[in-house]
Amino acid sequence: GLQLKYAQERVAPLVSEMDENSSMADEVIKSLFELGLMGIEISTEYGGTGSSFFSSVLVIEELAKVDPSVAVLCDIQNTLINTLMSNLGTEEQKAKYLPRLATDMIGSFCLSEAGSGSDAFAMKTKAEKHKDYYIINGSKMWISSAEHAGVFLVLANADVSAGYRGITCFIVDRDTEGLEIGKKENKLGLRASSTCAVNFDNVKVHEKNILGKVGQGYKYAIGMLNGGRIGIAAQMLGLAQGCFDHAVPYTRQRMQFGKRIFDFQGLQHQIAYVATQLEAARLLTYNAARLKEAGRPFVKEACMSKYFAAEVATLTTSKCIEWMGGVGFTKDYPIEKYYRDCKIGTIYEGTSNIQLSTVAKLLDQEYNS
Amino acid sequence: MAARVLVGVKRVIDYAVKIRVKPDNTGVVTDGVKHSMNPFCEIAVEEAVRLKEKKLVKEVVAVSCGPQQVQETIRTALAMGADRGIHVEVSGKDYDSLGPLQVSKILAALAKKEEASLIILGKQAIDDDCNQTGQMTAALLDWPQGTFASEVAVEGDKLKVIREVDGGLETIKINLPAVVTADLRLNTPRYATLPNIMKAKKKKITNVKPGDLGVDLTSRLEVLRVDEPPQRQAGVKVETVEDLVGKLKEAGRI
Numbered sequence: 001g002l003q004l005k006y007a008q009e010r011v012a013p014l015v016s017e018m019d020e021n022s023s024m025a026d027e028v029i030k031s032l033f034e035l036g037l038m039g040i041e042i043s044t045e046y047g048g049t050g051s052s053f054f055s056s057v058l059v060i061e062e063l064a065k066v067d068p069s070v071a072v073l074c075d076i077q078n079t080l081i082n083t084l085m086s087n088l089g090t091e092e093q094k095a096k097y098l099p100r101l102a103t104d105m106i107g108s109f110c111l112s113e114a115g116s117g118s119d120a121f122a123m124k125t126k127a128e129k130h131k132d133y134y135i136i137n138g139s140k141m142w143i144s145s146a147e148h149a150g151v152f153l154v155l156a157n158a159d160v161s162a163g164y165r166g167i168t169c170f171i172v173d174r175d176t177e178g179l180e181i182g183k184k185e186n187k188l189g190l191r192a193s194s195t196c197a198v199n200f201d202n203v204k205v206h207e208k209n210i211l212g213k214v215g216q217g218y219k220y221a222i223g224m225l226n227g228g229r230i231g232i233a234a235q236m237l238g239l240a241q242g243c244f245d246h247a248v249p250y251t252r253q254r255m256q257f258g259k260r261i262f263d264f265q266g267l268q269h270q271i272a273y274v275a276t277q278l279e280a281a282r283l284l285t286y287n288a289a290r291l292k293e294a295g296r297p298f299v300k301e302a303c304m305s306k307y308f309a310a311e312v313a314t315l316t317t318s319k320c321i322e323w324m325g326g327v328g329f330t331k332d333y334p335i336e337k338y339y340r341d342c343k344i345g346t347i348y349e350g351t352s353n354i355q356l357s358t359v360a361k362l363l364d365q366e367y368n369s
Numbered sequence: 370m371a372a373r374v375l376v377g378v379k380r381v382i383d384y385a386v387k388i389r390v391k392p393d394n395t396g397v398v399t400d401g402v403k404h405s406m407n408p409f410c411e412i413a414v415e416e417a418v419r420l421k422e423k424k425l426v427k428e429v430v431a432v433s434c435g436p437q438q439v440q441e442t443i444r445t446a447l448a449m450g451a452d453r454g455i456h457v458e459v460s461g462k463d464y465d466s467l468g469p470l471q472v473s474k475i476l477a478a479l480a481k482k483e484e485a486s487l488i489i490l491g492k493q494a495i496d497d498d499c500n501q502t503g504q505m506t507a508a509l510l511d512w513p514q515g516t517f518a519s520e521v522a523v524e525g526d527k528l529k530v531i532r533e534v535d536g537g538l539e540t541i542k543i544n545l546p547a548v549v550t551a552d553l554r555l556n557t558p559r560y561a562t563l564p565n566i567m568k569a570k571k572k573k574i575t576n577v578k579p580g581d582l583g584v585d586l587t588s589r590l591e592v593l594r595v596d597e598p599p600q601r602q603a604g605v606k607v608e609t610v611e612d613l614v615g616k617l618k619e620a621g622r623i
Binding site for chain 1: 560562563564565567
């Protein structure tokens with residue numbers, strides 16, 4: 001409730017401009033930190049908010065109602081970066097990074113490459129061991145928040161002969177020599193969220209900057225993405241709801257043939273159908289979050305929630321444009337942006353097909369006994 | 370300086386909600402309607418918290434009168450930085466007829482009980498627009514008042530208050546203890562940060578009954594009827610300036 005007020009008053013006026021310029025306003029980033037929204041689950045001993053995963057989910061949903069790009073910045077920081085650091089960091093690493101991540105530093109997660117998206121383990125970025133340090137060479141692509149990130153969690157293979165069991169997670173500071181942020185992608189949607197290539201040219205990283213254990217990176221990435229997809233589900237949910245909340249009032253005002261277009265049964269049935277899908281997506285998402293927080297198995301439900309919420313976002317935004325007719329099609333109204341923004345939901349942090357394959361695999365196991 | 374500040378916070382229908390009159394014309398619809406802290410009360414809380422941050426006061430106590438739901442409003446004040454809350458339990462018919470006279474009696478009693486030396490209130494509530502509670506409270510306590518404050522400064526054991534009045538700005542100096550009511554430009558209230566919202570859950574809210582304070586809640590007012598404002602009538606279009614002047618003369622406007 002209180003977060004929604006901030007989002008409506010401080011973020012909403014900047015949304016259109018940020019989308020147009022493909023750029024996140026500094027003041028939005030600053031205020032996210034100031035309100036404690038970038039360190040939701042970080043313990044108060046490190047300057048974080050000390051709240052729960054469910055709180056993160058709710059915050060992401062509320063932010064997404066106003067701007068899904070702002071929501072994804074908050075989501076990646078909380079569900080990916082902070083989670084990895086808190087769960088795997090040594091005391092020294094945690095003391096160095098968690099306070100910064102909670103108060104003023106954005107983190108980016110570097111997994112994908114031009115040649116490896118869904119097939120993440122086919123990555124080519126290598127980390128060559130020399131005594132007590134590694135030299136990283138390679139190119140990561142589609143890296144969110146790279147424009148502003150102060151630290152990068154980089155997945156690189158430290159032992160190619162071991163295949164994916166060589167993949168290791170490295171903590172690389174932005175100002176490390178050889179790390180270069182490539183060009184920002186010109187995207188269909190989520191434009192205010194910077195998406196860049198990140199190049200590593202003989203980047204020297206000390207072995208004490210390894211997060212967790214050598215060769216365990218693949219496990220950490222998968223594990224963390226399981227929780228991350230609930231965050232994306234929350235983002236898609238908020239996106240769909242925010243779009244819906246703009247469109248329905250319009251249908252109640254717009255008059256044609258002497259009545260509100262809302263009063264036509266055709267519209268009513270469509271609106272009710274979408275509202276039901278939204279509610280289902282919400283319950284899937286909240287249930288997955290609840291299971292995760294309770295320490296229960298949640299991977300299947302997380303995949304279902306992300307897949308479903310992305311589908312619902314696509315349905316909702318598409319319908320909302322139709323309900324608003326001509327004005328829905330113009331940039332003067334916020335609807336078309338939601339429509340553009342939703343598409344990425346079926347693609348990033350595990351494509352919809354990957355989600356479905358994972359659910360199928362888990363179902364197969366369930367019926368094994 | 371002032372050790373303890375009492376801040377009154379009122380739970381009102383949210384400013385963005387479209388108000389509807391009940392079909393029986395006895396009042397407005399409040400069931401299921403979004404409520405929040407009165408905007409002027411937010412400004413009052415902000416001012417009190419700033420005084421505490423400047424170490425000019427030691428404790429900020431947020432007070433609200435009403436049923437169980439007002440605890441949310443008190444929590445918001447706590448999340449903004451108030452130290453503890455007092456919930457004065459008023460419900461049912463008593464709550465329906467609760468007005469500035471009763472609230473000011475409650476605040477005066479609490480000020481004495483809590484040994485407060487400063488009371489900050491919003492200048493008025495956006496539901497009844499009474500603009501009376503601050504003034505009545507000061508009168509009951511026989512304290513000076515600085516109403517419609519757009520600036521408050523502590524000068525020794527006095528308060529300098531700049532007031533927004535019809536003619537412009539009036540600067541007055543009043544002795545403490547005093548009552549101040551906040552006007553729009555006094556400050557811009559902060560957003561509660563997520564950590565502060567979490568901390569607020571642990572802050573104490575004590576429950577008090579008006580009877581315990583020796584306050585009689587009987588209202589001297591009876592609301593006879595509530596109606597919506599008349600529908601705005603359609604206007605008339607004219608072709609020329611001469612027509613316009615003619616119509617205005619006809620209507621006796623010029």
